[in-house]
Structures are given as C-alpha cells and as structure tokens.
Amino acid sequence: MAIGRRTRDALAVVAIALASAGLLVSPAFERGRGLSLDALTWLRFETFGNLHDAADSPAVVVAIDEESYQTPPFRGSPLLTWTGEIGRVLTAVLDGGAKVVGFDMVFQTSIEQSEIPLGDSTLGEKTRGFDRDFLRALASAAAGGKVVLGEIFGEQPILPAPGQRVAVRQQQNLRPLNTYTDSDDVVRRHPLTLSVDGKAVPSMALELAARARGTTPVIAPEGVTLGDYNVPGSVPGTMSLNFTGGADDVPTYSFADLRACAIKGDKDYFRREFAGKVVLIGTVGIEDRRLTSKRFATRAEGARRPRCVLAERKLTETFARSTIAGVYIHANAVNNLVRQDAAIELGRFAIFAIAATMALLAALLARLLRPAAAAAILAGLGLLYTGLATALFNHAHVLPLTEPLAAGVLALAATTGYRFMVSDKDRRLLQKSFAYYLAPREIDRMLASRRLPQLGGETREVTVFFSDIEGFSRIAEQMSPEQLMALTNEYLSAMTDVIESHDGYVDKYIGDSVVAVFGAPLDDPDHARSAARAALGCKAKLAELNRTSTAFQGIKVAQRIGINSGAALVGNFGSQRRFNYSVMSDAVNVASRLEGANKFYGTTIIASDGTVALAGNEFAWRELDTIRVKGREQSLKIYELHGRAAELSSREQALLTGYAAGLAHWRAGELPQAADRFSQGALDDAPCDLFAQRAKAALEGGAAAWDPVRSLQEK
Structure with a gap:
C-alpha cells in the first residue's frame, strides 16, 4: 500500500528521533553518560556558588x-x-x-x-x-x-x-x-x-x-x-x-x-x-x-x-x-x-523519554524550517533546558544533559540530511524545472498545497504593468542580431529584477515588452503602490544602464510604461497539456493602451486614475488628460508618474501647478487662458507643448475643434 508524502515524512521524523535517542542512551554512549553530572556540578557552582557555608559542613x-x-x-x-x-x-x-x-x-x-x-x-x-x-x-x-x-x-x-x-x-x-x-x-x-x-x-x-x-x-x-x-x-x-x-x-x-x-x-x-x-x-x-x-x-x-x-x-x-x-x-x-542531599539520577527509561522528546522537537524543526532557523531555535531550547536542569540540581535532582542535547543535534542533522536527500528532492526538481515558466510564489503555493497546477483562476484586484522600449525597430536596424540579443537580455533581466524586488510577477515577455502583475499570485494590499515604486525603479535602472552597459553600444534607450489597477482573472490559462500563470481582463488591455499613450504625450510613465487613488500621496502625480482608448467607449483620466512627492523640486512643483491650471482652463473651454498657461512650459515640457498646440488649433478651428476628451485610436 502506497503512503502519502506527509505520512512518509512524519514516520521519518519519528524514526529519526527515536533512533537518535536510542543511540545516545545505549551502552555505546556509556562513557559519555556521566558528563551530565560533571557539567551540572560546574554550572551550578559557576551560577550559584556553594550552597552551604563551609563552617556548617x-x-x-x-x-x-x-x-x-x-x-x-x-x-x-x-x-x-x-x-x-x-x-x-x-x-x-x-x-x-x-x-x-x-x-x-x-x-x-x-x-x-x-x-x-x-x-x-x-x-x-x-x-x-x-x-x-x-x-x-x-x-x-x-x-x-x-x-x-x-x-x-x-x-x-x-x-x-x-x-x-x-x-x-x-x-x-x-x-x-x-x-x-x-x-x-x-x-x-x-x-x-x-x-x-x-x-x-x-x-x-x-x-x-x-x-x-x-x-x-x-x-x-x-x-x-x-x-x-x-x-x-x-x-x-x-x-x-x-x-x-x-x-x-x-x-x-x-x-x-x-x-x-x-x-x-x-x-x-x-x-x-x-x-x-x-x-x-x-x-x-x-x-x-x-x-x-x-x-x-x-x-x-x-x-x-x-x-x-x-x-x-x-x-x-x-x-x-x-x-x-x-x-x-x-x-x-x-x-x-x-x-540528605545525595544526587537523584533518573532511570534509563526516563532519560530515553527526555532525549526522545528533545530529538523529536529538533527533527520537527529541521523538517519545517530552514536549517539555520531550526538550529537557532534548537540552541535556544537547549539553553532553556540547561538552565532548568541547573536550577533543579540545586535540589539534588539530576536531569540528563548530554543525552537530550546530543540527541537533538543528531536528530537535527539527520533530518536535514533526510530533507536534502529525500523530502525536498521533488521540491528542488520542480522549482528548478519550472522556475523559468511559473512565478516563484506560485510554485511555492503549489508545493505547500501538495497539488499540481490546474487550469482555472480567481478574480482579484491587481495592478497591471506594461513596459516597452521606445523606437525598438530603429534600434534593431543599427545592431547585429547578436548585439540586439545582448541588449535585450540585459534590459529585460534588469527590469525583471526591479519588478520582482517590489513583489511583482513577470507574466510574459513580448519581444522587448514586459507584462507584469502586482497583487498576484501573492496577496498584496498595496499592489498599486508596489507597481508605482517598480515603475520608478525601472526608470532609474534604465538610466544607469544607459551610462554603464557595454551591451547598449552607446545607444540611449528610452522606455514607456503603463500602469492600471482593477479587477482581473488570475490563474492558469492554456490547454490541458500546457498552460501559463497569467492575468486576463479589461484592466490588462487598458494598461497596454496607457503604455502606448506615452508616445502621444512625450512621457515615460502613465497610470490610470484607479491606480492613482490606490497608490496615495507618496508619489507626485500629474493629471495629463481625459482620454478614450481604442476599443473602449468609456473615458478615463490619465496621470503621469512624475516621481516621489518628497523628492520634488520647486521648479518641478511650479511646472505641475501651471499645467494643472492650464488643464482646468482647457476643460472649461477657456481656450485663450489655456493656451497662455501651456505655452509658458512648452519649451521644457512635452505635455505642455502638446496642449499649447491643441489649444491653438481649437482657437483657430472654432468650437467644433474643441473636445475635452481625446480619443486615442492608435496603440
């Protein structure tokens, strides 16, 4: 009859504990048995000194x-x-x-x-x-x-x-x-x-x-x-x-x-x-x-x-x-x-019971925790037990020291070896085999549940992250295939490291594009904030690569990032024989459109109003516009992630304030005032320049040329 993995591991833990205790209580350890009394005599003397006045001897x-x-x-x-x-x-x-x-x-x-x-x-x-x-x-x-x-x-x-x-x-x-x-x-x-x-x-x-x-x-x-x-x-x-x-x-x-x-x-x-x-x-x-x-x-x-x-x-x-x-x-x-204070020693069976208990605790720690953590906890338990034994020896009671402590160390080592050779072998193979295809946390969750991946998913609130290299086709024309591969791999590796460091999961790579999700498979109530931090981190990392990377061949690479939050279906999608952990919903499509919107506004990071509301005041947001993306009738407000609010300079603060004032005039139909406001920042800021031209065109074209909601029909 086949037994399950949990039953097998439980039996192994008990067997290791009993074998460790039995060995330490057996005649083979006879020469070391008296060390308990020797150690307690020393510990008590060093801790409490002599219990009796010599004059009363x-x-x-x-x-x-x-x-x-x-x-x-x-x-x-x-x-x-x-x-x-x-x-x-x-x-x-x-x-x-x-x-x-x-x-x-x-x-x-x-x-x-x-x-x-x-x-x-x-x-x-x-x-x-x-x-x-x-x-x-x-x-x-x-x-x-x-x-x-x-x-x-x-x-x-x-x-x-x-x-x-x-x-x-x-x-x-x-x-x-x-x-x-x-x-x-x-x-x-x-x-x-x-x-x-x-x-x-x-x-x-x-x-x-x-x-x-x-x-x-x-x-x-x-x-x-x-x-x-x-x-x-x-x-x-x-x-x-x-x-x-x-x-x-x-x-x-x-x-x-x-x-x-x-x-x-x-x-x-x-x-x-x-x-x-x-x-x-x-x-x-x-x-x-x-x-x-x-x-x-x-x-x-x-x-x-x-x-x-x-x-x-x-x-x-x-x-x-x-x-x-x-x-x-x-x-x-x-x-x-x-x-009437001769030392009271325990019998062999009682010593075995104590040693077996300590060995069982050590084996359980080694089975459930990492070796270093298990060893640290066992050391703490050993110190507590030694303190108890020392205190009891004040009353002539001798608790065994060497047998339980040695049995605990032996059981810890044996169980760690068992995990490496038997119990964790399947885990390591699965992690190694699927680490390049599944999210690490999805693998951990799968192993914890003791179930293989299955088709299906669940609906949850997430933040979707899209990024793309600006002008990638132009860059590809300037480089050999080998050079292009080196640039792309270094770029994608760096972006992936930043995303995963903020608890994001990279869903897929589409050429030079990165699709990531925050809030799945690991629950993250601050998924919007994590995505915003990752976007700023990717922007900073790319600036560093432009300065230091030899793979970039001196080419200054720019990127565009779109972030959107909302309900999405996350889980395993695909066929019965091959599938991938991914995310699917309208929120994903919107994030993709927001990434593409950057090229119209000359920005790097655009987020939806839903993401801005969830991310909070940690960041400096600039409301860019109200748009209607291709394939979607409902309009939405979009924001540029300008940076962290605490790091904003007075010049940047003035720029954002002036832009907000111009946008308010634009939406109110006050086109001359809007044109004046936007033109003040047009030389240094692409969004201001864009709106200055739109306001001028609306003035020239009349009321029919003004529309507060812009439709983006291109990706």
Whole structure:
C-alpha cells in the first residue's frame, strides 16, 4: 500500500528521533553518560556558588599535607613514625567534641614489627612500645564508638596492623575505604555497602554518617535507609555524589598545626572547630588523587580554616587541578548522607523519554524550517533546558544533559540530511524545472498545497504593468542580431529584477515588452503602490544602464510604461497539456493602451486614475488628460508618474501647478487662458507643448475643434 508524502515524512521524523535517542542512551554512549553530572556540578557552582557555608559542613578533614611533611619534628621522618603524634591529635579532636573520627589511611605495619637488624637486636625490639600511645588513643575512642579505621577490600585486602585491629575491637570499628569508578575512570558514585562472603558491610562513609546521626543503617536488597532517609542510587549499592564545587566546601586543617595546638593544650580551639563534626584523617598531596564529577569545578587546595599555633602558610600552588584528594570523596559522601542531599539520577527509561522528546522537537524543526532557523531555535531550547536542569540540581535532582542535547543535534542533522536527500528532492526538481515558466510564489503555493497546477483562476484586484522600449525597430536596424540579443537580455533581466524586488510577477515577455502583475499570485494590499515604486525603479535602472552597459553600444534607450489597477482573472490559462500563470481582463488591455499613450504625450510613465487613488500621496502625480482608448467607449483620466512627492523640486512643483491650471482652463473651454498657461512650459515640457498646440488649433478651428476628451485610436 502506497503512503502519502506527509505520512512518509512524519514516520521519518519519528524514526529519526527515536533512533537518535536510542543511540545516545545505549551502552555505546556509556562513557559519555556521566558528563551530565560533571557539567551540572560546574554550572551550578559557576551560577550559584556553594550552597552551604563551609563552617556548617558536617564533615571536616585533618590533612597530612605538604606543610606537615616539612614541619619539625616530621621533616624527613617516614609516616610510619608519626603514630604517636596522630594519637595525640585524635585524642584532642575527640575531647573537643567530635562525633566520630575516620581514618582514610591504612597503617599496614608497625615499626615495632620491623626485623631489620639494629646492633645486637632488631629495630622492632629496640622500639618496643613505640605505638603504645597511638593504640591507647584508638582503644579509648573505640570504647565509645568514636573511631573507625579504614581497610580496603580486594583480592589482597589491605588491613591495619594487627595491634590496631585489636585496639579498635576488630570488625566492630573497621570499614572499607573502596571507591566506585565509572567506565571513564571518573568517581561520580560512592559505595554504601560492600559484600564480604555474601554479607553486606557498610562503607566508611555510611558508617561515619550513621554514627554522626546516632542511628543504624538498614541495608535491604532494594536499597539503604539511614534513619528517615532512603538513600537514592542509580547503581545498586551506591549513592550518586553531590559535590558542591570549589575548595572551601569541606573545612581542612593542617595536621602539623593541630599537633602543635594539642601540645599547647588549647582545648577551646578544638571545641570551637570540631564539636559535633565528623572528622576524616587522610593525606592531601600529590598521591591518591582522583577525577570526580567535581573535576570542572575545582579550585586551588590548602588548609583553609583559622590556625591555632602555626602562622598562615603562603600557598605555592595557586592553580586548580581537575583531581581531588581521595579523603574529600569520603568527606563529601558523609555530607550528602547527613544533609540528605545525595544526587537523584533518573532511570534509563526516563532519560530515553527526555532525549526522545528533545530529538523529536529538533527533527520537527529541521523538517519545517530552514536549517539555520531550526538550529537557532534548537540552541535556544537547549539553553532553556540547561538552565532548568541547573536550577533543579540545586535540589539534588539530576536531569540528563548530554543525552537530550546530543540527541537533538543528531536528530537535527539527520533530518536535514533526510530533507536534502529525500523530502525536498521533488521540491528542488520542480522549482528548478519550472522556475523559468511559473512565478516563484506560485510554485511555492503549489508545493505547500501538495497539488499540481490546474487550469482555472480567481478574480482579484491587481495592478497591471506594461513596459516597452521606445523606437525598438530603429534600434534593431543599427545592431547585429547578436548585439540586439545582448541588449535585450540585459534590459529585460534588469527590469525583471526591479519588478520582482517590489513583489511583482513577470507574466510574459513580448519581444522587448514586459507584462507584469502586482497583487498576484501573492496577496498584496498595496499592489498599486508596489507597481508605482517598480515603475520608478525601472526608470532609474534604465538610466544607469544607459551610462554603464557595454551591451547598449552607446545607444540611449528610452522606455514607456503603463500602469492600471482593477479587477482581473488570475490563474492558469492554456490547454490541458500546457498552460501559463497569467492575468486576463479589461484592466490588462487598458494598461497596454496607457503604455502606448506615452508616445502621444512625450512621457515615460502613465497610470490610470484607479491606480492613482490606490497608490496615495507618496508619489507626485500629474493629471495629463481625459482620454478614450481604442476599443473602449468609456473615458478615463490619465496621470503621469512624475516621481516621489518628497523628492520634488520647486521648479518641478511650479511646472505641475501651471499645467494643472492650464488643464482646468482647457476643460472649461477657456481656450485663450489655456493656451497662455501651456505655452509658458512648452519649451521644457512635452505635455505642455502638446496642449499649447491643441489649444491653438481649437482657437483657430472654432468650437467644433474643441473636445475635452481625446480619443486615442492608435496603440
């Protein structure tokens, strides 16, 4: 069964939209899917800044940073030897009111376990008891559930040293530090649970948040609940991270400063900074750095909170890196869980629906509009959608960006290609084939109606335009056929361009003559005004050709133009197999006679009174005469289009005024006065000269020789 063009195009648009959306949501685009979250994190930060005051962050970081490595007594000492001072800071932080402390670092061994020979013993034997203060601090904190040590699950698990595990009561206070990485090596989600021997174990972040809120997480196959918060997650067992951006989102303290503060005994500082906080202790430097969904919204890092003892340190790193230290991933996950603002991502079907909607809009735009206009509107829709997505992300809702926008661009390109290759192929062929025979607007109207041209027409008000080259036979005698063709083609091309630029339609060429119509096939309520403007334009263009055209061979070409307005039948006329879009009525015949009347009056443009009434006062009209043309009994007043009223000189104004006065005397039968008036302008003006001779002849011939209406029996 054959389907119509409209149905075919509609099916093509829907198919392109669905295919574009399906491709962008398919696994083939998996690596680009996370870009939505990355882009929204950046857009929100650049638009709104941080949504929370850093001082209100539930989680803070104690950074073992470059400053700590360079500050005595740690300078030149391996981290393994810092345990006693770490224990000192741990105790001070907990005494300051911290809710819980988590370690984002694993001391796998102890210096007390070293078997390196030292004198008559080993290093371990010589340093026996070195970790005692650290272990005591861990044990004390573990007794109140205030500390959680980190471990890393894997084929070869990374565990704290045995003494540390005993101090924190083994698995009671041990939680995994594993992170979740997308296929493009970017961290956008964080584990809530990990499986060990078929048992779900809370991650470090979930455990710290649960202890901070004083509740126990409920782990079920359908998800994780923390108190009254059902933690959202697009990947089972994970939560989507909601980074705020910048470098001040998680308060950071230099370990070296806190160690000096603990020795100083400034308990007020620890209470002021750590009361009610979740504290994470970890390294912040060039190691353990990760790409996250915050990668476009990072800033230069450093200890940003007020110091206790050490002076403010000038940061040597003033640039923003796209990576962040791993400890900030855990801190951000804790903040999301405590604030209950983990990112809420849509499912694959919802993303497909949004992408398909955007692709369908793009395909429809490409089908109905020109490519540039369709692209501009799609860009505007894309900006509006991006703004909406950015605003919604303030409330943790993640609308997909890459899939809908990319699907829209793909659908726009595909539909444009479809139009070029299939849908518009017939249109282009028809326009190319008939552009030389039919009016361009008639072709467009025919294509819009999806119907082929048919015989028949309609009656409407139009203005008919006739033009002719004066003395064309004389010019033809002076030129070879090739030269005459070059002159004629250049003249007709120039006149056609002027006529069409004023919304006229060239009906036909008859030798050197041009027949045009205004007001059809395109509706034009100002058709008379358009025709008058075109006539003046043709007159000016011919003057230019006389000055510049090489095809004119130095011959000064003159033209005559007739304009008439009235009701006419416009449409397709001819036989059943060949026809032409044309105009037919008495108004056409009158326009032809007016064109010929110019040679009697020595004028260039003559219009009927009907055209003058419709065209208005924009133009300077001179009433020439009242005539009766051949083949028509009814008389009509004719006017010369002298120019534009605003451009009329005082001399021209005086000429037209004098002519009008002479014409009034002529019609009143006051022949001496008429002869006197017309003779005043006879030397410079052909119509005045003509009427001066007519008035003289009437005076000589008596009353029988005077007739106010002139009959033109010649064309």
